Amino acid sequence: MATSYNTIVKDGLWENNGVLAMLLGLCPTMAMTTSATNGLGMGLATAVVMAASGLLVSIFRSYITQEIRIPVYILIVAAMVTLVDLSMNAWMHELYKVLGLFIPLIVSNCLPLARLEAFASKEPPAQSLMDGIFMGIGFTLALTAIGAVREITGSGTLFADASLLLGPAFKFMEMRVLPADTGILMMILPPGGFLVAGLMVVGKRMLDVRAGKAIQMGGAHSAA
């Protein structure tokens, strides 16, 4: 009973967006969105973990019995996170310096765990991989958008240090939107994260309401 790819893509990017619809993974959302680049990096790292763990769980789903599923999920997510952590430290060190502290936090992010439980444990590997990727991309988009708003209003720049993350070729993305020293500092402090995330949730719902859709309430509220 495989879900169509179309639904997977739509769910991940918009309908069931991890941050904006399910309100999951708020811890990294608040902590890592002080700039668009940080949001992008954190999102991508999470996406990799989600895709890999989704695939693994789906492959092994017939062996993972009901009773031990939670420890196994956590084991898999934690292993993937450690993998990403180690390889980034070794081979993408500049990015690691930016995100390093927060990579281990992916373990405590409820979003991967939620998708493993709700999707990968029931669907075939290809679908699960897709779900991990698109949920991850949806997460990345949300984080990048929140990061962009906070960065512009808070520091007056956009995609600062993008070249550290994506390579020197992406230097062109780094821009200054407002003159130096004019940002609203609070926006890059934790309250700004809550504010922008909240407004984005409102924005999404307004668009959904306008489109005549029923509002999806987050079933689970993340503690992470």
Add this chain to the structure above:
Amino acid sequence: MKLFPVRGGIHPDYRKEQTSEKAIVAMPLPAALYIPLQQHIGAPAEALVQAGDVVKKGQKIGRNQGAVSATQHAPTSGRIASVTEVPAPHPSGLPTLTIVIEPDGKDEWAELPAPIADPFAADMQTINARVAESGIVGMGGAAFPSAIKLNLGTQKKLHTLLLNGAECEPFLTCDDRVMREHADEVIDGARIMAHALGVPNIVIGIEDNKPQAADIMRKAASAFANIQIAVVPVQYPMGSEKHLVQAITGKETPARMLTADLGIVVHNVATARAVHHAVRFGRPLIARVVTVSGGALREPRNVEVAIGTKISDLVEFCGGFAQRPERVVNGGPMMGQPLPSLDAPVVKGTSGILALTAEEISDRPTSACIRCGTCVTICPCGLSPVEMSSFIRKDNLEVAAKLGVMDCISCGSCSWVCPSHIPLVHYFNYAKGMLNAQTRDQRKNERIKTLVEARTIRIEKAAEAKKAALAAKKPAAAAAPAAPATTTEEKANA
């Protein structure tokens, strides 16, 4: 007398001066009297007369039915025009069965029950029977049949009769005038009631804004050592019986209990006077003093009026309206009820008819609650109106019930004080109604359930009996008598 503090309360504009110095005047009989068969809490009375009958003043025309009910009497002599449906003095304006009397102008008394020569020698039952027979109900507004309250002495250990002359509602002065002009009757009635209740002490609670009444009552009571006058502070709702008891004794009536559980029975001063009339002269309750007041009225006054007088006639007697009233209220402005029509009659519980101007009502459109907390501070019941109303607005009645909405006495203090003019009492009355209905439904369902269960058991038993019978007798012969037996039983319980 030592008094005790009472929580909360408000100090509304009393405006009692409009009528407080006006002596009670008797109103001439109107062209027709309308006596609803239900003027009290409980079951309606059963009509004893029909159209065309001729009745005398004081003749019983409605008989009480059931445990909580009251009899009705003809306020004057005349002919029964009809027994028909007339709008009741109730905000719904729904018609109730009413006896319409056309007075013959002779005002002839019927043969009254003999006066009880020495009520203090008579036993309780005699007096209670007389009070019940005379159709006396609580005249403070609640209109609860008084005989039942007088009977509490047989069930509870009582020690005090508290006569409520607080009259804390703004505008109303009828009790004030009754105390001032008929102090001896009130005191005598109180003594008779105390005797009937078997209590040694009588305390008469009077708010501090009626010093003359207090003085006169004190003088009238000076001959009796067991009567004390308690002058209580002016603080609405001092007239609420549980609060009056607290102010005078310091005791707080536990929730869902009666003041009688503390050994105190509370009666209104006007009720005491009615008891005096019934016991000493055999006269039933056929007239009462009503305060007719309000800025829209030409001549506010206290009127002794026959029960059943149309409110429009009463207003006419008081000079009619000087201006269009913003609202006409039956009772006091705080806890009274809006009158849907002036066609409704004065009943036994009518303490006042107020024609209020917009300025006296001083209402504004409701605005958002600003959580000022004044309602919490002044609530005499210790409730949090601000919280309860917000839950009721979301129709979350369970939480409102948990917060104590059922303990609200609807005194109106919170609505009065609210700067946002939120109709809090309206919310609470709604919630109380809904919650009561829920409880009733639940009880009904439980009753049905037990009945169904009983029936199932019965049918099973019958089936077993049948089986046993079948086993005992021959199969063909047994079936016939058993079947009809079950059917009849079922029918009886349907």
Add this chain to the structure above:
Amino acid sequence: MIPVTTSGPFTHKANSVQNVMATVLLALLPATALNMYLFGWPAIFLFAVTIGSCVAVEAGCLMLYGRPVKETLSDNTAVLTGWLMAASLPPWAPWWLGLLGAVFAIAMAKHAFGGVGQNVFNPAMVGRTVLLVSFPVVMTAWVAPHPLFSANAPGFADAIAITFGGHLPDTMSAASALGYVKTELSRGIPVTQSMTQVPDLMDMALGYRAGSLGETSALLILAGGLFLMYKRIISWHIPVSVIGSLFLMGTIFHAADPARYTSGMFHVMSGATFLGAFFIATDYVTSPVSKMGQLVFGAGVGLLAWTIRTYAGYPEGMAFAVLLMNSLTPIIDQYTRPRIFGRSRKGEPLPLAKEKA
């Protein structure tokens, strides 16, 4: 023929939200007027801009929500928010500070929560705090008093340059007393010594000192607060518990180590203590409704304000303290409900006392 609608009562106290708010504004007037005089035209401009922005943002939000604009605006709550926020700004701050503060105070802190009566946090303090955190330099650019029409006061044109052009004269900056003591302490100068440099308590009480646009005169604020109490707009519970706990903390620690801790009296007289205690912590919407709850709330505000002033990164802690306690208001409300008549605190009917015949 006669309208019949609701239950009673059919008489009401002659009051309204509008009157309540207007009375609060009236109470603020003397202190604000004095500061207008002391800090001159730039202060007046900033004051006008801040209130104007608040009203404009409120109107905008109401329109966006499709609510009646005129009726709601006339309740004066937006004006009060603007006034209180303006009172907490440095007097010569630039105009955009007022505007931005208004957006955060009215749009974010008030209307995002549902408008009047629904906000969890005091809007004026949210505005002030956001500005303080976001623009620490501008928000701490205090000036010494330059009374209107005095020799070195900025003229009308200079004032326009200060408020709308952002030309804050460099030489005119001064430190607030709380800030000065904290700065000196960090240099290793004990409080006992730095206290000799701050204006004496009398000047602080009268208001002739550097400070925010509407809060330098402790005496006039106090007078306004007492007026509100007299008018029964506020009760004594919150102000007394705020000032009491602040004074107590200050006095105890000062007694223990006068070189490290300023005195309780100094805490009470300086900064926004009086404004906070009488006008901000007492905000109806964001403080508990029961008297018991108000005492708890006020004590919390005083305690937090002292802690923040003494140990945290900001010299003044009133706004933060109020906001922190605001977030506890629903919980305080829940645990400090009055006892229901005839019931125990737990909600059980009272036991029937045994009668002695």
Add this chain to the structure above:
Amino acid sequence: MSQKNMLTHGVILGIFCLGFGLVLAVTNSVTVDDIAARALEDRQNSLSQVIPNEIHDNNVVKDTLTMKNNLGKEITVYRATKDGKVTGVAYEIYGTGYAGEIKLMLGVAADGKVTGVRVLAHKETPGLGDKIEVKKTDWITRFDTLSLGNPPIEKWKVKKDGGQFDQFAGATITPRGVVKAIREGLEFFEAHKAEMLAAATPTANPDADKSHTKEEH
């Protein structure tokens, strides 16, 4: 749950743990060298900001002394050497800011001139005190080439206290703390010059020894 079931679950869980443990072990062994190298580079990078590359030919990270500073705290002194001679040292200094300790790395040339100062950690007010970070402003670079005699010792203060260093708008305490820390750092250098510049073979730094690094210098 029956005992057998319990056993099955345990076995499955054990297999998963074993499998992923193995995967992680492999990853770790593949990355461990690179990660160590990166860590060393990081430290070198931060040191190279306060000790210019031109003045040394050694690996500064590996040539260390452990000393006690004025507060009795053990600090690591990194030494830059060229042709076997100590040309400069770098060590951590501590200042008191508005909101607590400010940790800085001070580089001093053998002649007592500052080769560079960088803030390592601080808790100053964002937007006010954080201008000491080189990422925010170049304020901290003004100390380069200065020494205890230049400016004279009484001028090693912020302007507000009669010295020669600018404070920044709205913040006096932070720059004051930094200036004081640097002055004391230089005084520490003066006092322990001989010890620091002694051309001895570096005392073994346990950290540097443990990590068998692929040297790039």
